[in-house]
Amino acid sequence: MEYRIEVENLNVYFDELHILKDVSLKIPKNAVTSLIGPSGCGKSTFIRTLNRMNDLISTFKMDGTVLLDGGDIYNHKVDVVDLRKKVGMVFQKPNPFPKSIFDNVAYGLRVHGINDKDILAQKVEESLKSAALWDEVENILEKSAMGLSGGQQQRLCIARTIAVEPEVILMDEPCSALDPISTTKIEDLIHKLKNDFTIIIVTHNMQQATRVSKHTAFFLHGEIVESGLTDKIFIEPEDKRTEDYITGRFG
Amino acid sequence: MHRFIPPRIAQKIMTGVFWASGIITLAILLVIIGYVLFKGMPVVNLEFLLGNPVDSGRSGGIFPFIMSSIYVTLIAVLVATPLGVGAAVYLSEYAGENTLVKLIRFGSETLASIPSIIFGLFGLAFFVIYLEIGWSVLSGGLTLALMALPTILSASEVSIESINKSYAEGSLALGATKWQTIYKVVIPASLPGITTGVILGMGRAIAEAAAVLYTVGAALMIPTSLMDAARPLPLHLYILATEGLSMENAWGTATVLVIMILIITVVTNTLVDNYRKKMMGR
Numbered sequence: 001m002e003y004r005i006e007v008e009n010l011n012v013y014f015d016e017l018h019i020l021k022d023v024s025l026k027i028p029k030n031a032v033t034s035l036i037g038p039s040g041c042g043k044s045t046f047i048r049t050l051n052r053m054n055d056l057i058s059t060f061k062m063d064g065t066v067l068l069d070g071g072d073i074y075n076h077k078v079d080v081v082d083l084r085k086k087v088g089m090v091f092q093k094p095n096p097f098p099k100s101i102f103d104n105v106a107y108g109l110r111v112h113g114i115n116d117k118d119i120l121a122q123k124v125e126e127s128l129k130s131a132a133l134w135d136e137v138e139n140i141l142e143k144s145a146m147g148l149s150g151g152q153q154q155r156l157c158i159a160r161t162i163a164v165e166p167e168v169i170l171m172d173e174p175c176s177a178l179d180p181i182s183t184t185k186i187e188d189l190i191h192k193l194k195n196d197f198t199i200i201i202v203t204h205n206m207q208q209a210t211r212v213s214k215h216t217a218f219f220l221h222g223e224i225v226e227s228g229l230t231d232k233i234f235i236e237p238e239d240k241r242t243e244d245y246i247t248g249r250f251g
Numbered sequence: 252m253h254r255f256i257p258p259r260i261a262q263k264i265m266t267g268v269f270w271a272s273g274i275i276t277l278a279i280l281l282v283i284i285g286y287v288l289f290k291g292m293p294v295v296n297l298e299f300l301l302g303n304p305v306d307s308g309r310s311g312g313i314f315p316f317i318m319s320s321i322y323v324t325l326i327a328v329l330v331a332t333p334l335g336v337g338a339a340v341y342l343s344e345y346a347g348e349n350t351l352v353k354l355i356r357f358g359s360e361t362l363a364s365i366p367s368i369i370f371g372l373f374g375l376a377f378f379v380i381y382l383e384i385g386w387s388v389l390s391g392g393l394t395l396a397l398m399a400l401p402t403i404l405s406a407s408e409v410s411i412e413s414i415n416k417s418y419a420e421g422s423l424a425l426g427a428t429k430w431q432t433i434y435k436v437v438i439p440a441s442l443p444g445i446t447t448g449v450i451l452g453m454g455r456a457i458a459e460a461a462a463v464l465y466t467v468g469a470a471l472m473i474p475t476s477l478m479d480a481a482r483p484l485p486l487h488l489y490i491l492a493t494e495g496l497s498m499e500n501a502w503g504t505a506t507v508l509v510i511m512i513l514i515i516t517v518v519t520n521t522l523v524d525n526y527r528k529k530m531m532g533r
Contacts, residue, residue: 053424058347085426095417098440098530107435108425147532157421164425 002029004168004198005050010064012045014057019045021222023064027168027215032190032199034209034230037219038245043202046219047170050200051087052080068168085112088166092173094153096145096160101128101137104145104156108164123163131159132189151182158189162197169193171201175208187212206246210234218242284509291506294499300507304471308487309497313504315473319388319481320457320511322474323467326392327399327456332449334396335403336438339445342404343411344433363401368461370398375465389477391467398462399452406451410444411437440530443523450519454512460485484508 005027012020020042027033035043045054052073054060066073073083085108096104105124114120124141128134133155137148145156154174161169171190175183190199190212203209209216210230217227218239226233226242237243256264302312338355346352374394384390418440422432438445460483468480469490482490484504491501 051424053420056420056423081426081428083426084424089424091417091420091424093417095415095421097418097421097436107422108427111422111425111427111431111435144530144532146530160421160425 003027004029004069005200006065006067006070007046007050008065008067010046010049010066011062012042012049012054013059013061015059019222020049020062023222023224025217025224025227027198027200029198030195031215032194032201032213033215033217034213035200035202035217035219036204036206036209036245039204041219042222043219044172047089047172047200047202050168050170051084051089053084053089055080085164086166087168087170088161088164089170090154090157090161090172090174093177094150094157096148096153096156098144098146100142101145101148101156102141105159105163108160112164127159127163128156130162130193131155132185132192133159149182151178151185154178154182154186155189158186158193162193166197168198168200171199173202173204176204183208206234206248218245220245287502287505287509291502291504294503295506299500299503307471307496308491308500310500313484313487313500313507315471316482316484316487316504317507317511318473319467319470320483320485320508322388322481323392323395323463323483324453324457326389326477327395328449328453330393330396331399331403331452335400335448335452336407336445338404339407339411340433340438342408344429344437359401359404362397363405366461367398367459368464370394370462371465373397374462379466385478386466386468386480387478388467388474388481391463391481391483392477394462394466395456395459398459399456402452402455403445403448406448407441407445410441410448413444414440443527446519446523450516453515457483457512457515458485458508459483460489464489484511 003026005025007023007025007027010020010023011018023042023046035046037043048054049062049066050068050073054062062074068083068086072078073087097107099107102124105127106120109120109123114123125134128137133152136152137156145153148156154177158169158174175186178186187208190201193199201209201212213230215228216230216233218225218233218237218241220241226237226239233242234246237246299312300317301314303314304316305311338359342352342355346355371394374390374397378384378390378393379386384393414437418436419432422436423429427435463483463486467483467486469482469486470480471482472479474481484507488501488504488508491497491504
């Protein structure tokens with residue numbers, strides 16, 4: 001199997017708090033990997049380590065290696081801007097910019113120096129189509145994104161992310177603020193996107209993990225208890241703690 | 252504690268008290284503006300607005316003073332806005348919570364509470380005499396810029412701090428640099444608040460007599476360069492009233508000043524509202 005991301009012996013601290021403890025995980029290419037586990041177990045911190053969003057927190061410290069396509073993303077030569085272009089992120093709460101729908105999707109492209117109107121229009125359309133939003137917004141591209149529903153906003157955020165053509169998309173509980181119909185739409189979208197992107201999704205919804213992902217890692221107290229094929233983890237988990245968690249005995 | 256007043260009656264009384272406070276505030280405003288307009292409107296006509304003063308302003312118009320006000324206020328805003336917004340960006344986006352930041356904030360708050368006549372004295376000593384700019388539009392405008400600066404800074408800082416941090420996160424996650432994030436997302440999103448701050452600062456500058464008293468001169472002509480002396484409306488009003496030249500024209504001048512400020516406020520509020528509606532989609 002080909003891996004996009006390989007994390008080895010990762011430790012993350014905020015001040016003296018040891019958040020991630022010796023975490024190792026390989027993320028397969030062009031597939032969906034779910035991260036599950038109770039709140040506060042370090043899932044979000046883990047994915048924020050993968051696009052170096054934790055760098056924004058002054059008390060963040062880490063050791064271990066995080067390889068993207070074999071290259072260490074924490075090497076001092078790595079340009080964080082390039083990294084974040086390759087590793088996109090969709091947040092828990094939809095966070096479109098207070099700009100027009102078009103400008104939201106075009107934002108990343110413009111930031112990376114694409115200003116040609118025709119190219120922008122074409123890329124915006126492609127991205128909105130890929131995010132299954134085009135039909136709903138085709139005629140209101142100049143309207144503010146803030147007027148869209150929560151589910152539409154989240155798909156817009158996905159469109160915005162795929163517009164810059166990342167290799168990896170990190171999703172931090174992307175459906176937790178959405179209603180069931182919007183959630184279904186996002187899940188369908190994830191199915192469609194997995195052929196072209198490596199997707200890592202943090203979720204508290206066990207059914208969602210089984211529905212969307214091929215691989216799953218179970219986090220508990222900052223450690224990975226178990227990881228592997230989703231089917232195996234949910235049908236015959238090796239660790240008692242995994243079984244307790246997925247059957248709802250705690251968490 | 253024993254209840255002397257039943258809660259439902261207390262509720263009614265307090266509703267009345269708050270209502271009355273609001274109404275009194277509005278009434279004070281209306282009485283002042285109404286009185287100024289009542290006294291001043293009879294003098295205000297096209298000739299008064301567009302004419303030159305005659306006999307030191309005893310009669311004739313106030314056109315040079317309107318232009319003086321526009322010039323000094325414009326200079327104040329053009330100088331204070333980039334400085335104030337820049338400092339606000341630094342305080343809210345770059346600086347952590349350190350001693351320098353606390354000092355800048357303390358300095359700005361102190362600056363805001365210094366009486367304007369002291370700004371005038373400083374402007375005289377620094378711009379007029381030390382920098383040898385002389386009594387001029389430039390000296391007056393720069394002095395007013397110093398006065399408007401803390402207002403613009405603190406309003407901008409509050410506005411930048413109050414915008415959702417998730418916007419900046421979304422931008423950084425797309426590979427934007429910090430600077431791109433600030434000027435493409437953070438500043439546009441906080442523009443309504445920044446504009447309100449600029450308008451407050453502008454209001455302070457345009458209404459100021461004491462700060463220009465020692466810095467701008469007291470010319471009766473339209474200033475034709477930054478180095479020309481001038482006479483903004485509040486200063487003209489002050490001179491007319493204290494030297495007993497013409498109380499009618501003083502009220503007329505006050506009327507024009509009040510109307511100018513009202514127009515600026517209404518126009519910018521409308522623009523800011525429209526921008527906010529467009530940005531937020533409602």
